[in-house]
Amino acid sequence: MKCRFFTVLSLFWISLSQVVEGCTIPVFRFALDRWEADRFKLVLPAETASKPEIVNLMRPLRAGGKANLDIVTDRSGQLKAATLYFPRDESQSAWSGELNSDSLTELLDSPGRKQLLKHILEGDSVTWVLVEGGAPADEEAALRISRRLAFLEQAAALPIQDPNDPDSQLGPGPELRLKFQVLRLRQNEAVEKPLITMLAGPKGRVDAKRPFAAAVFGRGRVLGAWQLDELDDAGLEDACMFLIGRCSCRVKNENPGWDLLMNVDWPKTLEETQQARKSLVKVTEAASEVKVSNEAMVPETTKLTADALPSSSGSKSTPWMLWGGVGLLGLVAVMLLRRS
Numbered sequence: 001m002k003c004r005f006f007t008v009l010s011l012f013w014i015s016l017s018q019v020v021e022g023c024t025i026p027v028f029r030f031a032l033d034r035w036e037a038d039r040f041k042l043v044l045p046a047e048t049a050s051k052p053e054i055v056n057l058m059r060p061l062r063a064g065g066k067a068n069l070d071i072v073t074d075r076s077g078q079l080k081a082a083t084l085y086f087p088r089d090e091s092q093s094a095w096s097g098e099l100n101s102d103s104l105t106e107l108l109d110s111p112g113r114k115q116l117l118k119h120i121l122e123g124d125s126v127t128w129v130l131v132e133g134g135a136p137a138d139e140e141a142a143l144r145i146s147r148r149l150a151f152l153e154q155a156a157a158l159p160i161q162d163p164n165d166p167d168s169q170l171g172p173g174p175e176l177r178l179k180f181q182v183l184r185l186r187q188n189e190a191v192e193k194p195l196i197t198m199l200a201g202p203k204g205r206v207d208a209k210r211p212f213a214a215a216v217f218g219r220g221r222v223l224g225a226w227q228l229d230e231l232d233d234a235g236l237e238d239a240c241m242f243l244i245g246r247c248s249c250r251v252k253n254e255n256p257g258w259d260l261l262m263n264v265d266w267p268k269t270l271e272e273t274q275q276a277r278k279s280l281v282k283v284t285e286a287a288s289e290v291k292v293s294n295e296a297m298v299p300e301t302t303k304l305t306a307d308a309l310p311s312s313s314g315s316k317s318t319p320w321m322l323w324g325g326v327g328l329l330g331l332v333a334v335m336l337l338r339r340s
Helices: 002-017 027-034 052-062 101-108 111-121 136-155 190-200 233-244 266-297 315-339
Strands: 040-045 069-074 082-086 089-097 126-132 180-186 212-217 221-227
Touching (some): 027 212, 052 069, 101 190, 126 136, 190 212
Parallel strands (some): 040 069
Antiparallel strands (some): 040 082, 082 089, 126 212, 212 221
């Protein structure tokens, strides 16, 4: 499975390197700008869907909700529990169980997904999510991966962007930058169980009960998942270089990977990120101008040095002048006494 995936990835990489002209936007940013997240399907048993409390829970999600989620009611009578299916694949569920306020909250969001969203909106190229069991080997693997990513950040480079190229215009969002992140999760975190299942992918791409790593980019898209003890430096580098390379294939379905369920209004969030970045630039520029202005208003000061002090070359004659004055006063006093 691992060799087959990296063979496909290598073919994509070769096709990227052979592009002479065209879009220079990196894959990870092209995905953020233009790839809508695939929609999961939440299927509810008819009995569950008719409950008033469930109707109220589903109403915000049905009426233009933020999450990439479609809600369907099962009319066959065969479904016994609410079930979440991966996009375009109902052969394997991502979750199944009792639907209530708490379980729906965990399905739609989690601390791990909030952290992923933070990295994405900061402009990070890819976040490697490490799902660990807590063994010493997992710690060693995490350290090795972090060091390798730090090296790749220094050695790699993004495609040169031409601001005048109409095919390479960035959409609203964070500043374009090259940055690799690591997010570590524990397999026994109950609140992250739905996320971990989604990271492992449909059709059992990896064994979610064993430590694994998944590369997340774009609007919560997973490039692939690998068992932690099988992800070597070469595989890590291939995935990273593919994501920071220029995007030659513009059809999302022709690229490897699958999406996560995230409760995010991407167009609105990316626009807000863009506006916040512009506001920060204006504040920074204004602060710089004030600093320069204040420096110009500071009065010029002159430092006194030994060379600037009055010359002391005549100081040796001062004692003789003093004794001369005393002598003159004494002579006057004698003359006055004689007259008297």
